[in-house]
Amino acid sequence: MKNKLRxxxxxxxxxxxxxxxxxxxxxxxxxxxxxxxxxPSLPLAFKIGQLFKQPIxxxxxx
Amino acid sequence: xxxxxxxxxxxxxxxxxxxxxxxxxxxLFLVQHFKEWSPLVQVSVTLxxxxxxxxxxxxxxxxxxxxxxxxRRIQLExxxxxxxxxxxxxxxxxxxxxxxxxxxxxxxGLEIGGTYLLMFFLWTLGVAFSTRRYQ
Numbered sequence: 001m002k003n004k005l006r007x008x009x010x011x012x013x014x015x016x017x018x019x020x021x022x023x024x025x026x027x028x029x030x031x032x033x034x035x036x037x038x039x040p041s042l043p044l045a046f047k048i049g050q051l052f053k054q055p056i057x058x059x060x061x062x
Numbered sequence: 063x064x065x066x067x068x069x070x071x072x073x074x075x076x077x078x079x080x081x082x083x084x085x086x087x088x089x090l091f092l093v094q095h096f097k098e099w100s101p102l103v104q105v106s107v108t109l110x111x112x113x114x115x116x117x118x119x120x121x122x123x124x125x126x127x128x129x130x131x132x133x134r135r136i137q138l139e140x141x142x143x144x145x146x147x148x149x150x151x152x153x154x155x156x157x158x159x160x161x162x163x164x165x166x167x168x169x170x171g172l173e174i175g176g177t178y179l180l181m182f183f184l185w186t187l188g189v190a191f192s193t194r195r196y197q
Contacts, residue, residue: 024130025130025131025132026130026132026133028132028133028193028196028197029130029131029132029133031197032132032196032197037195037196037197038132038135038196040131041131044131
């Protein structure tokens, strides 16, 4: 699944570790989502949407 | 935040693996050298490693609950790989033995110790493969 996580994070000048801490996951998870090797669960996707104040369908795209 | 278990937590988890292994080796020695013991005592002694094994299981479940979703997936894939791999290897050895092609090393299959060690080895491989896959 394609996503805009890397660009959203970069726009806020957050590191992967910063974002991981805000979401309560490991940095490896953030990296795996950004490189599209792992699709997050629905609760995590909603958390990401809330954090960036965007609906999840604008961040994630099938 | 790094959701991976800390070194201290991993140590507390793995110390039970060491205790289980040590208990297994001691009970193996006792059962082989004290054959005059009654079957009830022999069974009780043989099953002693189950107790630290249960502690290992409990610590493992606690660690699993602390992991984030990707870490849990990695563990799930690794355990699945280890379980299926162990079943396949055990089945192959049993088929060889059933047809008279008895391997001297495994005349009665892998037994408890061999099964445990094989599963641990395959789990280690599984964790390495899965971790690499998501890097």
